[in-house]
Amino acid sequence: MYLMADILINVILAFLTGSLLLGFHRKVMARIQLRPGPPIIQYLLHSLKFFFKETSFPKTASMPFYIGIVVILAGIWVTGIIVGPVTKGSLMIIFGIYAIHKIVEHNSGSSSGSPYGKLSCVRAVFSAAGELPLFAGIAIIYFVCGSMNISDIIAYQSIHGALIFKAPFAALMFFTLILTKSPYSPFAITKGKDIVSGFETEHYGFLRGYIMFSESIAWYVLLWLFLTIFFGPIGILGYVVGMIIITAITAFINATTPMLNPNHSVMLQFTITLVCLIGSIVLLVL
Amino acid sequence: MEIFYLIYVLAFIVGSIGGLLLSYKKHMEPFIISEIDVLYLVLSIIGWILFINHSLFAGLIPVFVPITIGLLLIGLVIGARPGYGRKESIIGILIAGIIYLLKFLLF
Numbered sequence: 193m194y195l196m197a198d199i200l201i202n203v204i205l206a207f208l209t210g211s212l213l214l215g216f217h218r219k220v221m222a223r224i225q226l227r228p229g230p231p232i233i234q235y236l237l238h239s240l241k242f243f244f245k246e247t248s249f250p251k252t253a254s255m256p257f258y259i260g261i262v263v264i265l266a267g268i269w270v271t272g273i274i275v276g277p278v279t280k281g282s283l284m285i286i287f288g289i290y291a292i293h294k295i296v297e298h299n300s301g302s303s304s305g306s307p308y309g310k311l312s313c314v315r316a317v318f319s320a321a322g323e324l325p326l327f328a329g330i331a332i333i334y335f336v337c338g339s340m341n342i343s344d345i346i347a348y349q350s351i352h353g354a355l356i357f358k359a360p361f362a363a364l365m366f367f368t369l370i371l372t373k374s375p376y377s378p379f380a381i382t383k384g385k386d387i388v389s390g391f392e393t394e395h396y397g398f399l400r401g402y403i404m405f406s407e408s409i410a411w412y413v414l415l416w417l418f419l420t421i422f423f424g425p426i427g428i429l430g431y432v433v434g435m436i437i438i439t440a441i442t443a444f445i446n447a448t449t450p451m452l453n454p455n456h457s458v459m460l461q462f463t464i465t466l467v468c469l470i471g472s473i474v475l476l477v478l
Numbered sequence: 479m480e481i482f483y484l485i486y487v488l489a490f491i492v493g494s495i496g497g498l499l500l501s502y503k504k505h506m507e508p509f510i511i512s513e514i515d516v517l518y519l520v521l522s523i524i525g526w527i528l529f530i531n532h533s534l535f536a537g538l539i540p541v542f543v544p545i546t547i548g549l550l551l552i553g554l555v556i557g558a559r560p561g562y563g564r565k566e567s568i569i570g571i572l573i574a575g576i577i578y579l580l581k582f583l584l585f
Contacts, residue, residue, distance in 0.1 A: 201480045208487045228560035233494040428483065 195278070202273050203409065206416075210408030211236035213415070213439045217375060220443035239404040247397025252305025261300045262395060262402040268292045269406045272413040276420075280343040283330045286417060287323070290369075293410070294320050297382050297391050300403075304394035312390030315381045318454045319372070324465040325365035332362040332472040333421060342420060349424030356422040361468035361475065363422045367438075368464050370414050374442040378449040379457045415439070482542050489546045493553020501558035510561035518555050518563050522570030525551025530574040531581065 215235035222229025249255070268289045275281040275289070294316055301313030334340050336359050337348040349355055356363045372379040383390040392403055412435075419426060419434040426434065452460065505511065529548030532541055555563040555570070 198480070201484055205480055205484045205487060208484075208491060212487070212491070231494065231498055231557055231560060233491060233498070233557060236491065237495075 198278050199270075199274055202277050203270055206273050206277070206409045206412040207239075207405055208236065208408075209435070210410070210412035211239055211404075213435055214375065214408055214411055216436065217439050217443045217446075220440050221376065221447040224444060224447040235404070235408070239401055239408065242396075242401035242404060243398050245397045245401075247399060250305055250394050253394065254303045254305065257299055257303035258395075259399065261296055261303055262399045262406075265293070265296045265300070265406040266402050266409075268296070269409040269413060273409060276342065276413050276416055280346065280420075281341065283333065283340045283342065283345075283417075283421075286413075287326060287330055290323055290326055291320075294323065300395070301382070301391035304391070306394040308387040308389070308393040309391050311387045312382045312384075312393075315384070315387075315454050316391065318458050319379070319381050324461060325368045325468070328465050328469045328472075329362040329365040329369070332359050332365075332469070332476070335476055336362075342417075345421055346425055354423050359422075359472060359475070361471040363418075365465060365468045366418050366421070368461060370418060370438065371442055371445060372461070373410060373414055374439075374446055376446040376451070377442070378446065378452045379461060380451065381454045381457045384451050485542065485546055486549050489549040490553040493550040494557025497554040497557030497563070498559065500554065501562050505559060505562065512561075512565075514565055514569075515562070518558065518566040519569060521551045522555040522563070522566040523573050525549070525555065526567075526570035526574035527577060530571075530578050534581065 212232060212235075215230070215232040218235065219229040219232055249258070272286065272289050275285045297316035297319075298313050301309035301311075301316060303309075330340065333345065333355065336355065337345050339345065339348070345355070352358070368379075371377055374380070375383075383392065387393070392400065395403055415435045415438055416431065418438065419431055423430065423434065525548045527548070528535075528544040529552060532544040532548065535541070535544045552567070552570075555567050557563075
């Protein structure tokens, strides 16, 4: 009973906080580009607005998939909340959630029948390279802590200090993943503006609302994971300040960096992973 | 504990939406008036003092009350139409910060 209440509270909290952070992300990007930018709550208002807008369905859409896929997207990130902040479970499940997220991007694009969606669907396969830093990072964390459970990693850090000092390259790899997931990211090839909005292009009304709901939760979960895994038990103030700082850093990078083309994006992610993996192994051996 | 965090976030969001509606009602002109708004300034100072110095009220009222009211008022000012509420927020943070430091140094 309490677990259900805990999950519900955490999901609502993640949605609201994630939305505010994404609104802040947009605001910082706008200020860097010398625009006033929308209010911080704009992302949240947009998300809520889409739930009440008329929903139209393309004739070319493969209906069960077209609708079901956004529900799956919301479902996997709610699972992310359950595995992360609620139960502090295994990082391997988080890796699985991220892998399913890629499949959702792929299927969401292909099920709409739109050429933009289909291009995004192909790019989603490429962008699975974004999982390489996550997997390599998790492997390094396992070698350092001897466990993949978030609760064990927190316990390890409360004794041995923050992991960011012991495994800085793993933190860099995880940060690359966060950067990949951020809006207007140089690595966001599935939502590149050359293909309008990628896999989201043909999703309107409440379907887009579900996608935005999931994206806010995903942003919150990734930031929570990064802060928990690399900074340990930091308290509510640490989480708030940390989330705001990371959002501002990603906004700065995204505002000043063009979107890479798919080949460059994949190769850069691969190079970062390789360099950081070798660096991490050297640090572990030393 | 998360229920209190949810209340804080909701208070900030309600404040922000209220601030946005209030500022658009107050300022419909197509340009920004850069003068300091006294109402926003008062709300900002009270809000930031309640938020940062909530420990001053410990023992009198539950600690989540001043934080919630503070965030609501902070949201009202920060959530104003783009271009408004910035200077007022900075003055509010400075005054609340000075009070926090004074409290820290004196007690």
